[in-house]
Amino acid sequence: MTAVRSLTPGLEGAALAPMGRSGRGHRVILLLLMVLTASGIGAFIYQFSTGIGVTGMNDRVFWGIYTVDLVTLIGFSYGGALVSAILRLTNASWRGPISRLAEGTALATLAVGALFPLASDGHPERVWRLVTAMQINSPIMWDMVAIVTYLIATIVLFALPVVADLGRLQDAPGIEGWRRRWFRVGAFGWTGTADQHRVLNRSLTAIALLIIPLAVMVHTVLSYAFSLTSRPGWHSTIFGPYFVIAAIYSGVALVVVVIVVFRRAYHLERWIPERAIINLGYLMAALGVLYGYLLFTEVTTEGYVGAEATEKLLYALLLDRWSVLFWAFVIGGLVAPLLIIGFRRTRTVVGVTVAASLVTGALFIKRFLMFIPPLTEPLIGGEVGSYTPSWVEIVVTVGAVAAIPLLLVGLFKVVPVLAVVEMEEISRSRGEGL
Amino acid sequence: MTRFRKLVLLIGCFGLLMPTLVVSAQGQEPSPSIAISLEISSRPELADVIAARLTAPDGTPITEARIEFWITSNLFGERYAFVGASPTDSSGVARLPFVPHQDSYDVRVTFDGTELWSSAETIATIEFPSARVIRYQPTDPTQLGSLRFVMPRLMGIVVGMIWATLFALAFFTLRSFKRGGKADLT
Amino acid sequence: MTGVERDVRRRTTPLPLIPSESKDHVVSRRQFLGTLGATGAYFALGGGVLQRVLAAHDLDDIAAGRLKIAADHQWVMIFDLRRCDACRDCIKGCQEQHHLSADDEWIKVYELIGVQGKFAMPVLCMQCESAPCVRVCPVRATYHLPNGIVVVDQNVCIGCRMCMAACPYDVRVFNWEQQDVPEQYHHESPEFQVPQKRGTVSKCTLCVHLLEQGLFPACLQACTMEAIFVGDLVEDVMSNGRETYILSQYLRQNDAFRFRSELGTRPRVYYVSGHGQDLDF
Numbered sequence: 001m002t003a004v005r006s007l008t009p010g011l012e013g014a015a016l017a018p019m020g021r022s023g024r025g026h027r028v029i030l031l032l033l034m035v036l037t038a039s040g041i042g043a044f045i046y047q048f049s050t051g052i053g054v055t056g057m058n059d060r061v062f063w064g065i066y067t068v069d070l071v072t073l074i075g076f077s078y079g080g081a082l083v084s085a086i087l088r089l090t091n092a093s094w095r096g097p098i099s100r101l102a103e104g105t106a107l108a109t110l111a112v113g114a115l116f117p118l119a120s121d122g123h124p125e126r127v128w129r130l131v132t133a134m135q136i137n138s139p140i141m142w143d144m145v146a147i148v149t150y151l152i153a154t155i156v157l158f159a160l161p162v163v164a165d166l167g168r169l170q171d172a173p174g175i176e177g178w179r180r181r182w183f184r185v186g187a188f189g190w191t192g193t194a195d196q197h198r199v200l201n202r203s204l205t206a207i208a209l210l211i212i213p214l215a216v217m218v219h220t221v222l223s224y225a226f227s228l229t230s231r232p233g234w235h236s237t238i239f240g241p242y243f244v245i246a247a248i249y250s251g252v253a254l255v256v257v258v259i260v261v262f263r264r265a266y267h268l269e270r271w272i273p274e275r276a277i278i279n280l281g282y283l284m285a286a287l288g289v290l291y292g293y294l295l296f297t298e299v300t301t302e303g304y305v306g307a308e309a310t311e312k313l314l315y316a317l318l319l320d321r322w323s324v325l326f327w328a329f330v331i332g333g334l335v336a337p338l339l340i341i342g343f344r345r346t347r348t349v350v351g352v353t354v355a356a357s358l359v360t361g362a363l364f365i366k367r368f369l370m371f372i373p374p375l376t377e378p379l380i381g382g383e384v385g386s387y388t389p390s391w392v393e394i395v396v397t398v399g400a401v402a403a404i405p406l407l408l409v410g411l412f413k414v415v416p417v418l419a420v421v422e423m424e425e426i427s428r429s430r431g432e433g434l
Numbered sequence: 435m436t437r438f439r440k441l442v443l444l445i446g447c448f449g450l451l452m453p454t455l456v457v458s459a460q461g462q463e464p465s466p467s468i469a470i471s472l473e474i475s476s477r478p479e480l481a482d483v484i485a486a487r488l489t490a491p492d493g494t495p496i497t498e499a500r501i502e503f504w505i506t507s508n509l510f511g512e513r514y515a516f517v518g519a520s521p522t523d524s525s526g527v528a529r530l531p532f533v534p535h536q537d538s539y540d541v542r543v544t545f546d547g548t549e550l551w552s553s554a555e556t557i558a559t560i561e562f563p564s565a566r567v568i569r570y571q572p573t574d575p576t577q578l579g580s581l582r583f584v585m586p587r588l589m590g591i592v593v594g595m596i597w598a599t600l601f602a603l604a605f606f607t608l609r610s611f612k613r614g615g616k617a618d619l620t
Numbered sequence: 621m622t623g624v625e626r627d628v629r630r631r632t633t634p635l636p637l638i639p640s641e642s643k644d645h646v647v648s649r650r651q652f653l654g655t656l657g658a659t660g661a662y663f664a665l666g667g668g669v670l671q672r673v674l675a676a677h678d679l680d681d682i683a684a685g686r687l688k689i690a691a692d693h694q695w696v697m698i699f700d701l702r703r704c705d706a707c708r709d710c711i712k713g714c715q716e717q718h719h720l721s722a723d724d725e726w727i728k729v730y731e732l733i734g735v736q737g738k739f740a741m742p743v744l745c746m747q748c749e750s751a752p753c754v755r756v757c758p759v760r761a762t763y764h765l766p767n768g769i770v771v772v773d774q775n776v777c778i779g780c781r782m783c784m785a786a787c788p789y790d791v792r793v794f795n796w797e798q799q800d801v802p803e804q805y806h807h808e809s810p811e812f813q814v815p816q817k818r819g820t821v822s823k824c825t826l827c828v829h830l831l832e833q834g835l836f837p838a839c840l841q842a843c844t845m846e847a848i849f850v851g852d853l854v855e856d857v858m859s860n861g862r863e864t865y866i867l868s869q870y871l872r873q874n875d876a877f878r879f880r881s882e883l884g885t886r887p888r889v890y891y892v893s894g895h896g897q898d899l900d901f
């Protein structure tokens with residue numbers, strides 16, 4: 001144990017780097033994030049007391065930006081859990097340095113995203129009735145069950161390796177005072193014995209196996225709130241796979257962005273090699289191709305038959321009112337990232353980061369296009385509807401987006417940002433020193 | 435009285451009498467009578483028939499006369515619901531197929547009257563045998579309605595098992611951490 | 621199961637069923653057959669239960685927890701489109717009765733173009749027997765009354781608007797703001813709610829609070845063209861106040877249809893098609 005420890009003071013320091021005092025630049029950014037998050041909370045309180053009439057929603061477009069936020073954020077969380085789980089199951093050696101950040105991102109986005117149904121409800125204080133009424137036929141009920149289950153699974157997936165790390169790092173330099181007490185308590189008696197390692201690995205493998213179909217289930221269930229209605233543009237069997245693939249795609253993209261930002265901010269370049277980021281870029285590109293296939297299938301199926309209702313919607317999306325947004329999504333979210341990662345010249349950390357940022361933004365647009373345009377189309381007759389998010393919705397959205405890095409920073413002030421135990425185990429199994 | 439005044443008086447009396455003559459001539463149109471009866475169909479798939487026989491006061495049937503059938507309803511106050519109309523045949527019987535939805539109906543049969551006959555109407559209560567009454571049944575549920583019932587409950591069981599697995603994993607893992615274990619790593 | 625049975629026949633010694641760490645790895649034949657029998661009985665019993673469950677009837681109301689079919693009336697509404705002239709008096713009548721704002725339309729009048737030309741079609745809540753809105757409400761705030769009418773309990777509704785997404789007829793409206801209605805008109809019940817509560821969903825109730833008193837719905841009373849009828853499936857009678865017909869006969873003789881019934885909603889509103897030919901429309 002001591003022999004290993006003396007080899008890796010650099011790793012320990014790196015894993016605990018975010019827990020040190022933040023520099024001035026960091027503090028400014030954190031302050032900004034805190035202000036944005038606080039404004040978001042304030043705007044929600046205003047909405048709660050005044051009524052959701054303050055949003056831009058109306059009887060025609062009755063679900064708006066909040067629904068887009070919900071699906072986008074929960075989609076992001078899938079990427080983190082999946083990156084961690086799949087890389088573990090395939091025993092990818094480069095998973096070590098990124099798994100903690102990936103799982104943390106999953107947790108943070110899920111925690112914030114799960115609040116958005118409350119933001120969209122007219123009476124969020126009555127949400128407890130979901131449990132007492134037990135309306136098993138309702139997609140909203142399924143959403144609640146699925147999200148809570150997924151949250152528990154993500155917490156367990158995140159927490160178990162953290163327990164090991166807390167045990168491993170409790171005597172590291174720099175850990176004193178309340179942190180030391182917290183590390184000791186949170187370690188649950190981890191001392192790094194072979195038995196404990198075996199138990200940890202078996203449990204993590206089990207959770208990884210469990211969380212993959214669970215995440216598929218969660219996102220499919222999320223899609224059912226739309227596809228289990230008879231509305232043109234929503235009532236499509238492709239919505240299940242659509243949501244799942246979009247979630248992984250955008251989730252991996254966000255993980256890339258988070259990793260790159262933390263890597264730069266806390267000088268973890270030595271521990272998170274470029275290779276890991278490029279590999280994630282490959283994964284992202286593959287998922288982009290898959291998503292493009294789903295999009296092509298959906299458009300072709302609806303467009304060929306030309307049923308009146310879907311024809312009008314498709315025309316509006318591809319050629320009319322929504323075409324700017326639609327083609328921006330296709331180029332920015334599917335074509336450009338693929339090109340960036342496809343060509344060696346652009347396949348760098350910077351390139352992958354740019355591609356990932358494009359994907360993140362483009363998939364937000366795509367979800368907007370999936371939910372709002374079908375609502376604007378009249379079901380029976382009358383005028384086409386319209387929707388403009390109000391300042392309340394925008395502030396709440398921005399606040400939620402700001403809350404995620406804030407949560408991550410806060411999280412990694414109490415939890416090591418690198419999965420030290422896992423990294424050491426990987427290098428040990430490969431026979432190399434750290 | 436002068437001859438002229440006699441003429442005026444005669445015309446005046448005649449003039450006064452004319453309407454009375456006309457009226458009494460009208461009032462002298464014979465009033466037919468209507469007898470209502472129920473003809474139950476021999477076959478269950480055929481409707482029962484309400485029959486109305488229109489006869490002259492001397493008993494001869496009145497043919498090709500339009501008979502209207504009404505039933506009373508208490509929906510939104512007392513009112514008559516128009517069921518249908520049919521002409522009388524050579525034996526003076528008008529027939530209307532009718533499907534009963536309750537045991538008895540107050541049936542009102544009317545004849546509007548023609549130049550020959552004055553109008554007539556009859557009200558009678560018709561009792562239908564229980565077996566002939568078609569009561570309201572809710573329409574068949576969707577074929578796959580049971581799927582909507584079973585699937586969510588099945589998924590609920592799956593979710594329950596997932597929760598049990600997650601909590602068991604967390605609990606047992608942490609417990610075995612606490613127990614420590616054999617052998618050091620080096 | 622069959623694989624294990626086959627194994628048992630081939631082997632001479634009993635098969636260990638449960639991999640246990642105890643010294644006794646072997647399960648006796650009697651124990652094994654007993655388990656087999658118990659499992660078989662379980663499946664038979666479970667199968668029986670499953671069969672009963674699969675044969676269950678109208679499950680939307682089971683889902684809503686209110687399966688009661690026996691009621692004095694089962695209300696339907698009939699629109700005679702030959703008479704409708706798109707005057708929208710029905711909308712005004714409804715808004716007056718329920719103290720709604722001018723923007724809240726529980727009954728909407730669409731002017732559509734068909735093969736025969738332009739025609740007007742009033743659409744209100746179809747009171748579907750297989751209502752998608754009842755099915756998807758997560759808190760059971762919307763449910764069927766025994767007489768077939770669907771109502772919303774605005775003290776339970778959380779305002780998630782899933783019912784609005786599920787309704788194929790676009791008849792539900794959401795109360796984005798709180799309405800101001802003088803105190804004297806206030807009435808609290810899902811059958812007749814005044815005023816509508818902010819943050820909840822509202823829709824036409826076929827004026828069930830009037831129907832049960834033997835009065836006509838507000839839209840019917842307001843319609844100057846006498847194009848709206850109310851009927852009762854139990855008594856098989858329909859009326860618009862002046863004309864009263866046998867419901868099933870009228871529907872059959874006038875080729876009445878239901879709107880979008882192919883979606884499986886089993887709506888309770890009938891239309892007699894026309895293009896205002898009873899008027900100069």
